[in-house]
Amino acid sequence: MKKRLLTVLVTGTVLSLGALAPSVNAQDFDSQIETVNSSIANINEKKSAVNSTIDTLAKELSDVQTKIDTTQAKKAEVQEQIETLKAEIAKLEKVIAERNSRLEEQARSVQTNGARSYLDFLLNAESLSDAVSRIGVVMDLMSANRELMQQQAEDKKQVESKEEAQQEKLAEQEAAEKELASLQTELNDTFSKNKVLLANLSQEELAEITKRDGLVAEKEAFQKRLAEEKAKADAEAARIAEESRQALAAQATQATQTVATATAYQAPAASTTSESTTSTSTSTSSSNATPAATTQTSSYTYTTGGGFPAVDPSFRASLNGGYFGQCTYYVFNRMAQVGTPIGHSMMGNANEWPSYARSYGYSVSRTPAAGTAMVFQSGIGGSHPTYGHVAFVESVNADGSVYISEMNFVGLNVISYRTIPASVAAQCEYIHF
Structure with a gap:
């Protein structure tokens, strides 16, 4: 009788306290799940920031590539201009060579005949008017030679100036292209690092999601197990309660004394x-x-x-x-x-x-x-x-x-x-x- 009565009391206490278990443990699991969800939200914020950086870098890379293409096009134009200039320079050099040849011939003629050639030309005039005409011819000839020499000098200067200008343009385009290529390399490196960072954050997020799913499954399993234990306890309590009710009806006084002295x-x-x-x-x-x-x-x-x-x-x-x-x-x-x-x-x-x-x-x-x-x-x-x-x-x-x-x-x-x-x-x- 002592054992049966004590079992009824214990079972009653288990059931009354057991009713609290699902909410207590649900709160514990929910707290852990909320912590993991906060971690996932934090990772998503970081991923959003990294994605924004990647988008910005992608646009910058596109802009740099456009500038590189433009610079290369301008460089190609300058090179075409240099090729055209080379053709012009070749013509000028040919003209200069011809002029040099004529000037050399005149110089040799003067050196061979001496200044008397021009004097004989003037003294052999048939009349004064013829002499004046011959003086004009000599003057024109000397003037033409001077102009030829001036043109020769100007043409050489023009060729040198054009060559210098085109080389400067080509150097500018090459420098710009080199600078843009360096910037492109730097942006690509930063872009790659952010891609790696994004991949790492995605792995962290996957790990946290797996952890959260595990906690949810553990919570559900615990609640299921607790429900099964409670169902078993309910059935056992009902059986013992019925046996004790029948026994207590006949021995109420003895039961009270027994409980008062039990350990x-x-x-x-x-x-x-x-x-x-x-x-x-x-x-x-x-x-x-x-x-x-x-x-x-x-x-x-x-x-x-x-x-x-x-x-x-x-x-x-x-x-x-x-x-x-x-x-x-x-x-x-x-x-x-x-x-x-x-x-x-x-x-x-x-x-x-x-x-x-x-x-x-x-x-x-x-x-x-x-x-x-x-x-x-x-x-x-x-x-x-x-x-x-x-x-x-x-x-x-x-x-x-x-x-x-x-x-x-x-x-x-x-x-x-x-x-x-x-x-x-x-x-x-x-x-x-």
């Missing part, structure tokens, strides 16, 4: 876990060191010890980083209830608590102390081989054994009490919040 949430005697076995074997030997007072409130039996307030299963810490019904969830609540709340929601799995606590500046030691969080590393004292276990130290006995309250050692969301022997307690770590 709440002890591990079942048939349990095969190493932690349960230790609890059973050591609770009896240490019972005289720390007697546990019991109180009955609202159909829920709980034990007090170590001078702390009695465990209130309905108490909720304002900041809780543990999953509902787990050992971490309970310690967050118990610490807040006794007036030393944990100030950080991120504490990890039970076996990670000492590392997180040290990083937050909390004191962690190997010395048991009442009011501390007791951390069992993986496999110690029957704890989970992967995640470990954490409990609240209600009191420390004179022989070094430790009396604790805990959750999820007997079952999910079940609060139970044990006395841990000194040999096991010495292997644990104690966090002072």
